[in-house]
Amino acid sequence: MTTSKKIFFFGEDHLTAGLALGLARGTIQGQISEKARKKIRASYEVVAHIVDQGQPVYGINTGFGPLCTIKISKAETKILQTNILQSHSVGVGTPIETEIAKLMLILKVHSLAQGYSGIAETTLDRIIWHIDNDAIPIVPSQGSVGASGDLAPLSHLFLPLIGLGKVRYIRKLISTAQLHRIYGLEPLELGPKEGLALINGTQFIAAHAVMVIDKMHASLTHADIIGAMMIEGLQGSVKPFFKELHELRPFKGNSHVATRIRFLLEDSEIMQDHIDCERVQDPYSLRCIPQVHGASRNAWLHLKELLEIELNSVTDNPIIINEELTISGGNFHGQPLAMALDYACLAASELGNISDRRIYLALEGNSTGVPKLLMKDTGINSGYMILQYTTAALASENKGLCFPASADSIPTSLGQEDHVSMGSISGRKALQVLENVEKILAIELLTAAQAFEFRKPMKSGVLLDEVHKEVRKKVAFAHKDRVFSEDIEKGIDMIKDRSIILTVQKTMKRNKLKMNCPYELEFEEY
Structure with a gap:
């Protein structure tokens, strides 16, 4: 039917x-x-x-x-x-x-x-x-x-x-x-x-913004899930995600991310195992996930709100109001979206930047039970060392793409159009950055899954355990060096097809779990 x-x-x-x-x-x-x-x-x-x-x-x-x-x-x-x-x-x-x-x-x-x-x-x-x-x-x-x-x-x-x-x-x-x-x-x-x-x-700019909204939304969600898995792998503290802390600085994005991380880590044996450890605090790439991911989420929300206005606007020229009134105005000027896209571009880049820092942190070998370079037999094996070179290159490339296109203007049309937005470039650059962020997150997914493995036979909560199983369907645990680019391609596919997000959603539905964040609808619907 x-x-x-x-x-x-x-x-x-x-x-x-x-x-x-x-x-x-x-x-x-x-x-x-x-x-x-x-x-x-x-x-x-x-x-x-x-x-x-x-x-x-x-x-x-x-x-x-x-x-x-x-x-x-x-x-x-x-x-x-x-x-x-x-x-x-x-x-x-x-x-x-x-x-x-x-x-x-x-x-x-x-x-x-x-x-x-x-x-x-x-x-x-x-x-x-x-x-x-x-x-x-x-x-x-x-x-x-x-x-x-x-x-x-x-x-x-x-x-x-x-x-x-x-x-x-x-x-x-x-x-x-x-x-x-x-x-x-x-x-x-x-x-x-x-x-x-x-x-x-402004349909070229707006169409790119629609794609930015979609891709960035998925990247934000992936970053939270993968970041939570990295916290498990490195046995970070859950305290920086307590609602009592975020009620004292109640940015919507921060609160949403903190709630999600707590939700993902709920009922974790791994977290319980080190509840009384002597470590006082974690590096910022773990501890400040709500502040960094949350700021990027706020930028996404800002772009979404402006884009929705633009999508329902009349942006050609002149505008025919009625027989008595036609207006030659400037509704075609792309500045409102150009600036928001530049902001989103920076926000997306920062997701990749902090992800690269977590990957580096995982390689240091400073977390009890997790070997340096995420492999026990190093020397003859380089382990996950060189994967971080790739994320460093991608994060650096993104920084170069973050110069705001809307900061520039070159007069055209013999000076009639003497201020322009360059918003088309803003949109194209934002999508470039997001493509790179997807690759960085794919590598962090592999890295977090490798670190996570060293916590066995302890289990995480049901959500991250299912995510780890999903990764292992495509990419095996690495006991020794291999052609890691093949693993990375499979990781990128998982990010692009959003199978990790779908795994979390299906597990939540199956187990009748609900996150209960006051800002959930704002951030989950677009």
């Missing part, structure tokens, strides 16, 4: 990062209701009236940017819109991931369907056709300065509407002309303002 998909109404329903990903991954169906279509038609008719009246309105019957004083005749307004897509398709570099390009289509439809952009129903229907049929345009990754919209990437995104450009269809790269032949489609003739409405907007 098949169940119908959840329906999302473009231009009406409230969009979140999670819903956008559901639309992109085909678990949610996007539609435009008749109510929204009436608003779309009304806005389109306002633009047609402006053209008929001949009154100068930017981008409808004038040139673009520094050419805004040049009047365009009624006969040439349609040519103007086609030309803008072609002239602004100047992107370079490796194409963005297909899922990000699909997200751009989804976000643009939701913005345009609100009825303030003068777009035609037929144009929106064609974009939705591309979404529904997974015919996703090829979009170069470089060329946007993140103000006046993501002009170059959005131009490439919508070239297929006029029969140009390329698409990825059934996992193959084909020309739009080939796609049109397969389906018997014809290129669209864009009406006045349509080209400008399509390429003005």
Whole structure:
């Protein structure tokens, strides 16, 4: 028995990062209701009236940017819109991931369907056709300065509407002309303002931010789980995670992380074994997990809140309010997300930074029962020594990527656009950093699992014991040196497919366990 998909109404329903990903991954169906279509038609008719009246309105019957004083005749307004897509398709570099390009289509439809952009129903229907049929345009990754919209990437995104450009269809790269032949489609003739409405907007930045929200959320959760396993392996203290401490400095992220670590360590024989040991306090990479992971979690929450506003905003230009009022403003400027993405980039980097420090700590051999380099027979074997070289390299690379792109601005458009956000670079860099963090966390997972093994036959709580079993399904305990890159690849796969998180979730459900953190919903839903 098949169940119908959840329906999302473009231009009406409230969009979140999670819903956008559901639309992109085909678990949610996007539609435009008749109510929204009436608003779309009304806005389109306002633009047609402006053209008929001949009154100068930017981008409808004038040139673009520094050419805004040049009047365009009624006969040439349609040519103007086609030309803008072609002239602004100047992107370079490796194409963005297909899922990000699909997200751009989804976000643009939701913005345009609100009825303030003068777009035609037929144009929106064609974009939705591309979404529904997974015919996703090829979009170069470089060329946007993140103000006046993501002009170059959005131009490439919508070239297929006029029969140009390329698409990825059934996992193959084909020309739009080939796609049109397969389906018997014809290129669209864009009406006045349509080209400008399509390429003005922050959808390149916002689509990257959606992916950052998703990847960073998983990295934060992995960091907590793996950090807890490392505490077990090195027999760290649970006291730094007591709620009494965090009530005295009640940052949401800190409290959430402390609650989760306590939850993961609950009923652990390993923790009970050293409850009266003489060690006074642990190094910061263990003791300050709530403060560091928590700060990164707060940054994630900040980005999530700003992104949700952006996803439900109208970001093209000019905005058609009604027949009497069109506004040439700056809603396309990417600064709100650019700065938040730079903050998230730094926050993600710090997850990798402290993870590398825990890996180094595990290799020192200062924890009773855990040998130096996590292997008993060293000398002839190097143990886990060189894995930390890789995390050091990745953590250092991330530090170099943390310079805020939004701190820079280079004037464009002959000075008309004299301050730009560089938010497209912020988004791309944040994803680069997160890719590196996933690799660092994968190596810490292997390292923590190796240290954890030396605590046997003692058991941890049910959650971390199940996580350890999941790791051992893929990667065996290392008694001697081997090609560790193969282990690392398996570790990266576990991080990327989120099998560790799923193991915790399934174990919680099976054992009817609940974490009970007051901020859980804020941090677990997006």
